[in-house]
Amino acid sequence: MKIYNFEDSLLTDTQRGIEIVAPHLKKVEGIYGYVDSSFDDSYIPVISGGGAGHEPSDWGFVGGNMLTASITGKLFEPPMPEEIIKVAKAVTKKKRAFFIIKNFEKDVRVFKQAIEYLRNIGWSIEYGIVNDDISVDASSLRKYRRGLAGTILIEKIIGTLAKKGKSLVDLKMVCEQLLPETKTIGLAFSDSILYKKSCHTLSLGKDDIYYGIGIHGEAGYRKEHWQKSELMAREIVNKMRLNFRWQKKENVALLVNNIGKISPMEELTFTADITELLELEGLNIPFIKTGSFMTSHDMSGISVSILRLQDKWLEYLKQPSTCYAWPNSI
Incomplete structure (x- = not known):
């Protein structure tokens, strides 16, 4: 037994529920993106995302002292680069952001494409790629270590530091310290x-x-x-x-x-x-x-x-x- 109306409406129905239980989130029109409505643009925004099917990640961690915004793709598929760009532009007018990316091949590719575009139009961007999975031992296979639930701990610390007014350089430095310890x-x-x-x-x-x-x-x-x-x-x-x-x-x-x-x-x-x-x-x-x-x-x-x-x-x-x-x- 499953709880759903139609398979094709699963994401939009989920979004209906999100808007009820998390009224502090502002929906980005036309995509599955959310922004913290209380965000102060004097701080660096912290953005993450990935495929649907991992709820409450990532939208459930948008709020004070965590993420500033999230972007969700289809079921088990990352968002498109243009969707990531649209969320970034909806968050801030200051043309700067810090991205937290989970280490899956598709996720890394689309986020890097979005980051490259934003940098080319004058944005200051830094990011961290979380690869906390330890199911793979060999150092030669380290690139295949996936981004899993340890991402949430990193989002919490980086989000708190951003709220304290830390710079992109500071956030990047701390993220690089966090990654091998998670x-x-x-x-x-x-x-x-x-x-x-x-x-x-x-x-x-x-x-x-x-x-x-x-x-x-x-x-x-x-x-x-x-x-x-x-x-x-x-x-x-x-x-x-x-x-x-x-x-x-x-x-x-x-x-x-x-x-x-x-x-x-x-x-x-x-x-x-x-x-x-x-x-x-x-x-x-x-x-x-x-x-x-x-x-x-x-x-x-x-x-x-x-x-x-x-x-x-x-x-x-x-x-x-x-x-x-x-x-x-x-």
Whole structure:
């Protein structure tokens, strides 16, 4: 059973709902773009986007101390370059912006095309490409590391810094510091079935787990039969340890993301298991968020993002936001 009116109206119907639950957003006419209506153009606007099907990302994070605007394409497809340009022009008259891009080939291509155009007409643009996925180990394959839910933590910190009046150079510098310290790995329990397509994006049996999946149903690194939550959490923490090579007493932020179809009880159980294992590693976790931040349409799964904290990053994460999808409770 699915909740929709018509497959062809899924995006426009979603937009109807967005305009009801997030009245602080100003719609950019003719596209699936939104701007924070309270944005002060004396600050650098921070813009992100991608395909539909990952709600509440990215529109749900448009608001004070996060994104200034978002642009959404079709289901699992990035927006067109001209749509990105239209949103940028709707945001600011100052001809400057900072873009946060997820590392998928199509996304990077269309955003770079938009950035090139804007620079050619006199805009000052900087950007960061988030590749927090750690399902690929080999350094030679690093370019294939996808942009996953760790993007949300980066959007929060960069958005807060922009609201503090930081320059494009400052935002670029901090973003470059954040990228290698942000890592995500996810697991799926069922396929994401694309509308208008009869095939599944993954091949999962009823009791299978697939580690390392992407948010469009891209393949992971290993399939296994169902295991209890603690063992799944152990696999994630082991993978994180290999990638971070952390030291005891380091401070980290933890984001447990419900990719879809996971009940609150399951989500909290998994969060508890992940947290306890990280504490056994000797890590301090002063910041924990759990919920639906970056989903995958019709997929059942969960992901874990960890940010190794530096400088004032924790302070920026804790700054309240006016956006729809960021939980302000600490």
